[in-house]
Amino acid sequence: MSTLLEMRNITKTFPGVKALDDVSIVVREGEIHAICGENGAGKSTLMKVLSGVYPHGSYEGQIVYDNQPAAFASIRDSEERGIIIIHQELALIPLLTIAENIFLGNERASHGVINWPETFHETEALLAKVGLRETPGTQVDSLGVGKQQLVEIAKALSKNVRLLILDEPTAALSESDSQALLDLLLELKSQGVTSIIISHKLNEVRRVADSVTVIRDGATISTIDARGGDLTEDRIVRDMVGRDMAHRYPERDPRAGEMVFELRDWNVWHPEHRERQVITDLSMNVRAGEVVGIAGLMGSGRTELAMSVFGRSYGRNITGQALMHGQPVDVSTVDRAISAGLAYVTEDRKTLGLILEETIRRNTSLANLPGVSHRGVVDEGLETEVAERYRQSLRIRTPSVFQKVMNLSGGNQQKVVLGKWLFTDPELLILDEPTRGIDVGAKYEIYNIINELSAAGKAVIMISSEMPELLGMCDRIYVMNEGSFVGELTQAEASQEAIMSLIVRE
Template sequence: MSEYILEIENLTKVFPGVKALDNVSLKVKKGEIHSLCGENGAGKSTLMSVISGVYPKGSYEGKVFYKGTETNYHSVKDSEKEGLAIIHQELALSPYLSIYENIFLGHMKTRLGFIRWDDYIRDSKKYLAQVGLKENPATVVSKLGVGKQQLVEIARALSKKVELLILDEPTSSLNDDESEKLLNLILELKKQGITSLMISHKLNEVLKIADTVTVLRDGKSISTYSVKDDNLTEGMIIKDMVGRVLTHRFPERETVPGDTVLEVKNWTVYHPDYHGIKVVNDASFYLRKGEILAFCGPMGAGRTELMMSIYGRSYGSSCEGTVYINGKPVDTSTTQRAIQSGIGYVSEDRKSLGLILIQDVKTNISNSSLRKISRLGVVDTQREIEEAEKYRQELSIKTPSIHQITRNLSGGNQQKVVLSRTLLANPEIFIVDEPTRGIDVGSKTEIYGILNGLVKQGKSVIMVTSELPEALGLADRIYVMNEGRIKGMLMKEDATQEKIMHIALVN
């Protein structure tokens, strides 16, 4: 019997105008953790979708063998029946159902036309214990944090007797502690004989748990390494991913911040549903001209809520406090007023809040600046095309044309579209929330260069990030938040990961 649970031979997948996979071959051993690395647009997610039946047999060229037999999947249900489960980066849980209902959703059995709910509640506890989740099975999923929802997804896969678990960026939305727990769970599943195929841009995590690493670039399989036998390093993976050596992950720049351009005083934000709960409590901070200012802290610290509330009261039932720009109080109570005040915002959730995925690249770039490109209330379509084409070239957005539907772009290129839209609006203050979440190393470096270019022009940037090396590598100053409060501030020269965590958890 073959030692490989999954074998892919000469796989090619073509979309209109794009060859997403080009003669890819791959072998995954039973019981191993196999990681798939590559830049955004390299074809990783497309490959996972072919393996799991999202793209059915006949829509691609080449062969996929699972447990020694060529697959003939026409839907994800077909692959699930054979013990193959995929967990996407955007979780596929129903937020209004309970934990146990989500675990068994789609494969519940009835007796005489009735569902025995007590049996499913009892059975769910076994799978929750297996993933280390101690919540009541009747808890509604929307009440859980992202890390716990991820565990519910894995529990659901276990309930389907999974043998091959595919994970697409499983830790991209998790903090360090949650990521550590999830990685340990994947290692525990390995001990139970479950094979994992994991996509990740976090190379330190890849090297920590993976047995084998395959690198894709431009839709082609470039290399496969044994982490242990080949003494694999991050540098080796990056070189194969981008086709060159990246000597500076964080581009160097000289920093000479000027006067204060933004000041927020005594800012308090109340929960949108529970109006008596303070999500942000009496926060005060300032931002200087030509500066990158980072906000760090654990998940749920209130960083995103603080920024969204400043930008047009986009979060919260009510807000208290004052926003000053260039020393004068301003009204940012709507997004339009915030934009008019010179504030631009790039959301952490680009797919739900940053983009209209069914529209093309051109429209997504221009939709915050329609007044700027209009005459007498009518959009100047030629100007719109010129501006979109300009940013496509300047930000190296990989797309066949600016008329491509945005959902067809990779995550990194979607993020560049969001940045282009904000750049076209030309604000003086840029708020970027998790600007490199789910983005490969090469695209990260490009986005860091964009942010550095902004401050070089005299613009100012507020960056919310969960990646402490990113904050340390880019920011001039770092504010640390936890439990809705700003706990402290560090200058670049004084900041370390240990100091940031100490301020967040001890102060």
């Protein structure tokens, strides 16, 4: 198998940070090559160098593509050579149709007039290739994330892609959508398309990758040939984090104390579809020092439950009772929920959890401005002191608290969200997909923080789509389906089979 791409001794420096340090990678034609590493290791930066996002001259080293030196000045330059990158944050325009998105900037036109029959005909052929049954005139904002990802790949195919780069393509997808996407990558491979996939989901990497390059702290650690039988999750993890992780979940000594939070007969109706009830007669409780999980399939109502409890951020006609320490509390607004001792770490940290353009310092104080203010005026010195305290205690990797949050890795962004809510001194912390989109090393650090909180007597509710995570971290697990709890399992009773049997039985 011939070499399609070689990146030699790539070094990329930002002010105060060396993001890539002499990184080299070889990709063979017709293979799926995975790049693994912790958040902040330099994976995305390397691909931005390759695709021209960081133009030639802004980095050191050499790129050889198809046996010729490459010096891409822009994304357009790399696309003309058949290199297409699909970023983790999809670049589709929601209010345009599928056809308009696919051919945006690459219109089928003559004399400035778009040929719509040709556009729609080519779109239909591309959609068939990626397995989408939607019509070309379907508006993109009506599609789920999984289908939008397929539209992005169809767009890449319209540009005669030869090397397809996907940055965390399944991070926001359901299990079924993830499997469909991986199947498509294997199908494209059979058609001669070479792919580079950046992923932290090691089971997916093992399923599709022909070879794996591991990057740690901006340097190449290893390249593993999957066809040689040496590709194991333990090997990848060891190279990623620099140590063995025999136990993916830290040990904890559960000591459930007094009852902290109770929910009784909770009902929530959909905010727009008035006839649809989302949560039905739901009751639950959490004790001090306890980590309680909520398991369920996508659409079961887990996030809707959490948001409705936290200041009625979701839903209407909400009825039922919330109690703290046996006494009814008012959680009808976010301010009142915070005052009652609740905190909610959203699953969408970039949109709802953080202000990306602001600094760590500003984000840390957002939920508790009175805590850094005197007579309504923010004390910036105190704000800096508070942010620095959480930077150290949560081990946020950053030069200073004046760093913009958008420049942090996903794991460190999640720690900033945790710090923001810990500064409110909550008694109940609701964690919605707390490790989504972060690597195994950062996950382990988040798990340690959760254990530290429970050991300090905090009550924790943990929502996760990863059943091994719930099994490894939780003292009890509520199983949810179609807006109701269909079972409750102790740690001793819980297993993936037991959880799924409760869901399927209903």
